[in-house]
Ligand SMILES: *[C@@H]1O[C@H](CO)[C@@H](O)[C@H](O)[C@H]1NC(C)=O
Ligand SMILES: *[C@@H]1O[C@H](CO)[C@@H](O)[C@H](O)[C@H]1NC(C)=O
């Protein structure tokens with residue numbers, strides 16, 4: 001009986017979706033859209049930007065923090081406290097003096113690290129590495145705030161683990177690594193940004209929250225007009241169209257078109273990336289191969305030999321491990337005691353997902369999971385021919401094994417190419433539409449499109465998502481919910497101003513804190529990309545995605561056995 005109902009509802013959902021897709025395809029095809037992938041945004045930004053140059057001048061988008069807050073719903077007293085604690089927890093130390101010559105800023109090439117302890121150590125030991133930051137004149141730095149990341153690895157073993165960096169705020173840093181495998185291990189310390197660059201990023205966060213801007217096309221009959229849209233807009237400037245979501249209160253505004261009503265909004269897309277954000281002086285702190293993601297050399301020894309655990313250490317204390325897991329033989333090994341299975345053929349995946357519905361919501365970093373599954377499992381047939389290539393909705397079905405996998409992009413401020421305006425959906429609202437239950441798996445990834453906004457904007461978004469997750473787990477406690485963390489990405493002098501890992505590490509700390517103590521699983525994409533040997537990329541490469549999927553499937557199938 002139950003099966004019949006779920007089959008029926010599946011058919012209805014399919015029909016509804018098909019209708020929706022047809023509708024979208026009709027409207028979007030009129031626009032003769034050139035759908036491109038996220039990574040090509042930089043290419044289109046110039047043309048869009050110049051098209052908007054005029055309106056930008058007359059419409060100062062210099063929105064500040066206060067204006068963003070004014071647009072959001074009033075937080076409760078409890079939320080105000082949580083927000084204050086979250087913001088306090090991510091405060092970043094800064095240089096004592098701003099405006100010093102670039103020669104006095106941190107230079108990774110002149111800095112060095114020193115491995116502490118003997119050159120031969122044992123499994124279960126903690127490897128301690130001291131990092132000493134110097135400036136371009138080779139003088140020791142006397143303050144902290146440089147953004148460093150660290151990895152310990154053995155290339156020939158396909159092994160790697162992330163290190164934990166402590167800032168002593170005097171120019172010296174200590175990095176801790178757990179020693180987890182036998183062999184020669186190499187230390188890799190990378191300066192992502194000098195503290196002087198972090199100051200610039202902080203300034204941008206405060207003064208330029210609209211440095212990524214959006215646009216909408218309005219059309220009625222033969223009149224059409226495009227205007228600029230954003231999450232925070234200046235008040236009392238020009239008439240606005242208010243698209244604030246009534247259910248969550250998530251704000252969204254466009255300038256009102258001159259000759260059309262607000263109801264004639266057709267689509268949503270990224271408008272562009274603002275230019276000339278920083279001064280020539282500030283640009284010196286953002287030089288590729290000089291002070292963006294450059295590794296710091298070892299002063300002497302850069303490696304240690306690890307031997308088996310000493311007798312008295314046979315029981316390794318997990319508490320010394322700051323890491324979520326590590327790679328060995330290129331396979332992720334979680335350190336929280338979870339069992340990691342390999343799903344190396346499509347049959348194993350089908351068996352694991354039999355009878356399940358998997359909902360994926362968020363940005364392109366979760367869309368990769370959908371793409372991985374549908375490419376790897378031939379029985380999972382995709383039926384979303386006409387939906388937006390970036391935001392979906394996508395659907396894949398294996399009707400024989402009763403598997404449904406869906407993906408839908410999150411709501412604005414999503415930096416997509418043109419999508420039908422009412423196709424934008426907030427994750428919290430989508431979660432409220434799910435019944436949930438032991439056969440439901442929900443995967444959420446919301447981070448990459450929030451890097452340019454004040455952290456408060458992200459906190460509000462997560463409040464809404466967290467409330468919806470709690471409601472879902474309350475109605476159906478057996479629902480599996482996985483939240484994907486941020487990951488490291490490739491950074492250049494221009495892209496750093498929009499997508500720096502420093503922005504990501506800030507909002508990622510907020511994400512982790514906000515879901516702590518809630519019965520969701522955190523997929524640590526940060527460490528899984530940091531510990532891996534492949535280059536950082538906003539869209540992690542295939543071997544990393546495989547490890548992520550295997551980890552999630554291991555969790556899902558473990559649940560099933562109970
Ligand atoms: C698509 O548009 C055409 C006219 O442009 C209209 O006749 C047709 O009904 C539309 N189809 C759908 C599914 O909206
Ligand atoms: C931010 O808001 C304050 C108070 O409303 C105002 O004085 C200030 O000029 C604004 N700053 C910017 C950059 O718009």
Ligand SMILES: *[C@@H]1O[C@H](CO)[C@@H](O)[C@H](O)[C@H]1NC(C)=O
Nearest residue numbers: 130131132140142170171172
């Ligand atoms: C940083 O480390 C170096 C080398 O060990 C040491 O000489 C220096 O005193 C340390 N700096 C501070 C401020 O403790």
Ligand SMILES: *[C@@H]1O[C@H](CO)[C@@H](O)[C@H](O)[C@H]1NC(C)=O
Nearest residue numbers: 219220221222223224225259
């Ligand atoms: C727009 O349509 C109206 C009638 O629907 C027509 O009178 C007018 O000439 C059209 N304008 C343009 C620019 O095509």
Ligand SMILES: *[C@@H]1O[C@H](CO)[C@@H](O)[C@H](O)[C@H]1NC(C)=O
Nearest residue numbers: 071235242243244245246249
């Ligand atoms: C936009 O609409 C929302 C919901 O109706 C409302 O709370 C908010 O105050 C409106 N914003 C402005 C600037 O009027």
Ligand SMILES: *[C@@H]1O[C@H](CO)[C@@H](O)[C@H](O)[C@H]1NC(C)=O
Nearest residue numbers: 223224225226257258259260
């Ligand atoms: C709005 O209509 C007026 C009068 O027809 C015209 O002059 C103006 O250019 C139009 N504005 C836009 C943005 O199309």
Ligand SMILES: *[C@@H]1O[C@H](CO)[C@@H](O)[C@H](O)[C@H]1NC(C)=O
Nearest residue numbers: 184186298300301302303304
């Ligand atoms: C370890 O470091 C030493 C000193 O830099 C170097 O001579 C040796 O080749 C390294 N060992 C390996 C396996 O890379």
Ligand SMILES: *[C@@H]1O[C@H](CO)[C@@H](O)[C@H](O)[C@H]1NC(C)=O
Nearest residue numbers: 157158328329330331342344
């Ligand atoms: C390493 O992984 C490969 C498959 O990825 C497997 O065939 C091989 O047996 C593994 N080696 C060890 C030592 O686990």
